[in-house]
Amino acid sequence: KCIGCHGPEMQLAELRMDRKDLAFESGESGGSIEAGSAEDSYLIQRLHDRDEGILMPPTGRLTEKEQGLFRSWIDQGAEWPDGLQLGSESQETADETYAEIYRAIHSNDLAAVQAKLASATDSVTKTDRYGATLLMYAALHGNPQIVNLLLEHDADPNFADPDGATALMWGARSEPIVKLLLER
Numbered sequence: 001k002c003i004g005c006h007g008p009e010m011q012l013a014e015l016r017m018d019r020k021d022l023a024f025e026s027g028e029s030g031g032s033i034e035a036g037s038a039e040d041s042y043l044i045q046r047l048h049d050r051d052e053g054i055l056m057p058p059t060g061r062l063t064e065k066e067q068g069l070f071r072s073w074i075d076q077g078a079e080w081p082d083g084l085q086l087g088s089e090s091q092e093t094a095d096e097t098y099a100e101i102y103r104a105i106h107s108n109d110l111a112a113v114q115a116k117l118a119s120a121t122d123s124v125t126k127t128d129r130y131g132a133t134l135l136m137y138a139a140l141h142g143n144p145q146i147v148n149l150l151l152e153h154d155a156d157p158n159f160a161d162p163d164g165a166t167a168l169m170w171g172a173r174s175e176p177i178v179k180l181l182l183e184r
Helices: 020-025 042-048 064-075 096-106 110-119 134-141 144-152 175-183
Strands: none
Touching: 042 064, 096 110, 096 134, 110 144, 134 144, 144 175
């Protein structure tokens, strides 16, 4: 649930979580993992402390069990074999048009999104393997023009992923996107 925003394709807050060296050293606030001390690890703070900003992941909070696994792993030394790179969570789907639109959203390429939507039949209603829609990703990546374009193509702003999160929740940090979604 971290790699989509903190992996090889995107590093929000300058944080990468797909490689050991980067997970322990990257990020706007320095390393996110303090091996041996979950309490001192920024990663754990972002999972459960609203004072640190938007709870992570923005797509739906981790379960207590998942958070507990992170805490235990870090408290036990955060062992991560050298050379192990976590797989990309890029949006795998049988619909290549959906994948192309996702990539255009990811790179904030409005013209490419427009072009792909012109030839797409039902891509705005499809979900990826996590149950997320293109509208959710557009809201997360913070481009109001792309969000508006998807809404004009009948993207459903009320659709919820399996964790109950909607595009509004994904885009909560962007006032223009929140306004667009609330209007719909």
